[in-house]
Amino acid sequence: MGAEREGGARRRPVRAVAYAACGAVLLAGCASMPDSGDLRDVDSTPRQDTQVRVFAMPPKEDAAPGEIMQGFLEALTSDDPNYDTARKYLTAKAARQWTPERSATVLANGPSIESLRQAVGREDPDSLTYVLAGNRVGTVDAQQAYAPAGGPYSGKVHLTRDRKSGQWRIDTLPEGVVMGKSDFQRNYTSVNKYYFASDTVVGASGQPVAVADPVFLRTRVDPMTQLVRSLINGPTSWLRPVVRSTFPTGTALKKGVSGLTPDDQNRLTVPLNAKPAAIGAAQCTQMAAQLMFTLRNLTPTLESVELQGADGSRLCDLSERRAEEIAWHGATKHPEYLYLLDGKHRLVRMPAAGDSSSAVQVPGALGEGPKDLRSVAVSRDEHSAAGVSGDGKALYVTSMASGGSLGDPVVTSQGPTEDDRLTTPSWDARGDLWVADRDPRRARLYMAEQGAGQPVEVRVPELSGRIKDVRVAADGVRIALVVDNGGKQSLLIGRVELDEKSGKRPQVSVLELRSAAPDLEEVTAVAWAGDSRLVVVGSEQGGVKQMRYVQVDGSTPNGPAPAALTGVTTIAASEDERVPLVAYSKDDGIVRLPSGAQWQKVVKDGSAPAYPG
Template structure:
């Protein structure tokens, strides 16, 4: 123990245990202004119904105006409350306490998480004196405070959890995941349990970013029946959901899709098992009842329970199938079709979702071809050709979406373009991508199974590679379809550089990258940029490519340089998969 020196106040690191609960404490009588500010900041982190205790630290006017559900500001650590400057703010006029921190994200009123590069956060809390409740004295209370809630990352992760809402892709009959955050326990404002919060969030509609590309089958204005704060399954695992009169007249097919949206959404809540959803009219009669198995037809990926197979390109540029169920250093399997026979030497490949066709870019990056991987056929002419002088400036690795459309980027500096090939065999259609004119270079791309989102590794003019998610918008009006990729959003702004990315389910990515001054990491990231302490995978050096399945039945596969093609089985460490040299491992997509 030190025996000299001054005393300094330090902030402890809180791991954010989700089992810990904070109970708000009301202000004590004759509390000093410092205590009022600190007590309020602590009360914001609690589950106190209506934030009633936190409001006791506020003046009556401030308590009425404060809307904690309006937004959440997420900081790296708890907000740093500085001392008030008494000379700058005389006691008769109150005191101002500067609030500082490093902001890493915001959550809006629709529960959407938006990450950001760590930036300085500044605001202030102002306290004034007002008559006490008994009228015999004066007490300090807050009359100005930051909007919404201001929480540390640990408190945010303790109080909130991520769930996927599901909506239908515009003009299509399959669903798209829309991640949002709800309270882990009862919501202090609505008094709703997590299941009811989730249903309410679904009925409110998609987040602002996804809204232009999806539709809800619930009629506009549909809400839970007034007064419903708890939803629970019966002994048959059926969840009955009472709606207001806006949904009373929907037909059977529309109702079936409404129930499917609910079943997919509630499937992400591990705390409840829902096998069937029954939607009810305002008078309590049944609209429709749909079982979980019936909703599966609206999934963007159908594998029939067989699981997915990974593929890679061996040292001779030949397409091979990876034996994920085998032991370490097993033999790679020959893939049927021209690419498996070495008809052309490949640099990169993509397998369609049905595992019937492969798209391959030649060794020099100049030509894109599509061939069957079920039977031997003559290799067809190239669908697309790049005229760039350097191989590295030619075609990127391709990617298939769930519609059967094929995507690829031509990185020619003279005219960079993004292409989509309808059905993987039609006339290439140039995608509208206005951000390409800003000097961004597409290092790689991966399209989601639903075809509504695209993950892009973009290199800027400073040589920094970042990961962004773009929204895919399609316009079928007119003589020819128009496809655009717009509204790019950063996913891991805290990473200095990103090396590789792969979709790992409906709203999750596997990302390889490193933070400033850090080592390379392989981690899971939500498409909204949210991460958790458990999302980091075991360490692996020199990763240049990564591939993940749509579900957890198959392992994550990576190209790790010196170790070659490796796999990660849940609960184990990385292990080498095949004896031969190879690169570009991929799952269908």
């Protein structure tokens, strides 16, 4: 949007930019609009400070068709809450029918504008059609859910000139909004909503397990109220089959509520309609817990939430500390230890916090026994451990108690080589253990309930290729798979569904696989590094290996990538984002990346680092 017009035409303001911090309003826009009717492409606005607010300018009197087109596209990327200024570029009928909230199409760059010429002899002087074109990178649907997208985009926009006023306006246009990637990143932010896993509880008290559901909100358009409404409206369609919301059907914010914000004591009051008036205290506190987990995305200092009924009465309130007692939330579970294999391929551990590089042997058969290990995984409660034998053939599970025996393997593989045998195992919060057998003659994914007994073979009906690595989310309803298909190793996210019939073994399926890193074709290592974020080592086509963060929905999170590190084959991370990344590098051994620092050597003669999970 900062490009000059061809021919060096003078620039004129098309949008006002306001700095929220000081209230200053600048009349210099982020782009120019032609004074005549010729067109130029609408480039994406460069990334700006988050305090910068951009307001659209309405069409000037007797604006040419090209000015209408470019002014409208500029208005789509403004901070106008209801797109009122953008609607001024439309006819009255089109303004009523247009639904910008239905979708957002994200292009690699701003949309190009091409005039669609009519057949010679049939031109209508009061009618013009333009085509918006570009290369798609993603879409946001009516549920505010992001999905990667590829291929060309083309959308027709028709303009007509009112015969009475002589003013050009748009009367036909594509559904939703369209903008370049950098404008999207400036205008939208990714936020996690939280629901509870449908069939999963943990602990003696049966805590429900919180599950993140990422959505995109307009950053500066009352985001807290937007987020509360989105949470109450329910989960996105991809996650809905495996989660539940404690908000009763029909619940909504009280009519007229907007501008939700915590008070000076970091307490937020949420007025609801009459639907939840008859709920019990337990359900109300779970509703408040959903709100607390969700809103802390936007306001990390939020200390309590109060729900009010339609008459203003208090339904319940909940503090941040109490919310963590109500539900199990992976991001708040700080691991006690970092685990790894020492030079003798035995399980050892060191404190997860601090900068200690001294590892001690883990009690139990995996730390004290004679078996060499290739990879390990420790349960979320840090009471049990699973290890794959040095040749990759056998998976053993044992308690981390001194004197415990190794027992028989839970899973065995007959793969012809070490790389064709068992993957690194992975635990969910319920205590179920996941591992894949990479045997090319019969590749399979297994789940062992509570890490014991006969494992269940997991159905993955949409899988095309062979699973090379497995990382189940703490919530147990989402799973990350590295899949090799024709030499391309992709990162896919699947939804875990359990069909538990009385008296029978559960049927487990991983459904609706979707790409979390669509531009990477050689993913070699992955770990969960947040409720909806993963850290990945991989390379693009023809590129070098890099380490970066990705979101489960395939979007790119804001913020820098981890510092570069060569020779990485294993990554350890935690849903608790305060925990430093740890990696195994062929060049440096076990290394750690503290917040705001560079990689630091921890153990030279060690391998297979792992946090619980």
